[in-house]
Amino acid sequence: MLVRSWRVAYRGLLPDDVLAGLSVTDREPFWSDVLTTRPPHTRMVVATLASAVAGFVATGPPLVPADRADSTLGDLYALYLDPGVWRRGIGTQLHAAAFDRLRSCAFTHAGLWVLDTNEPSLGFYHHHGWADTGRSHLDRGPGSTELREQRLHRDLSG
DSSP states (O other): OHHHHHHHHTBTTBOHHHHHTOOHHHHHHHHHHHHHSOOTTOEEEEEEETTEEEEEEEEESOSSGGGTTOTTEEEEEEEEEOGGGTTSSHHHHHHHHHHHHHHHTTOOEEEEEEETTOHHHHHHHHHTTOEEEEEEEEEEOGGGOEEEEEEEEEESOO
16 A cells, blocks of 8 residues: 555655566565554554555654754654545544644654655645644665655644
């Protein structure tokens, strides 16, 4: 599901050879580790339809060192859907579940990093009340591809 989502969502935003080289087998050890040895306050919610994974959301303490000093800040790490279920409300439900998980860990506001050229995702997050912080950074994705990301912020009180 994640590989399929990346290939569709990032088409035109990441090099075609990088997207073609994505592999479920390569991602399995990472997600197995996340699901079995997750750090404190890290949460994941999986959405299923007819016993198939339709999407997931992951949250927890900030991963970027500059954000870790604020103990009231939690991050939305990832929200991905199978492309076959886009625009059916599942992303909004997972987003709400992410907020519930962050609040349950006593976080009062949230941040996330999003690819700065990913207009559909930016639109989704802005629609759900996220605001640009003016911060950006360069991350490394599959194949050491440079990912320019911008930081968004949202209060969790509402």
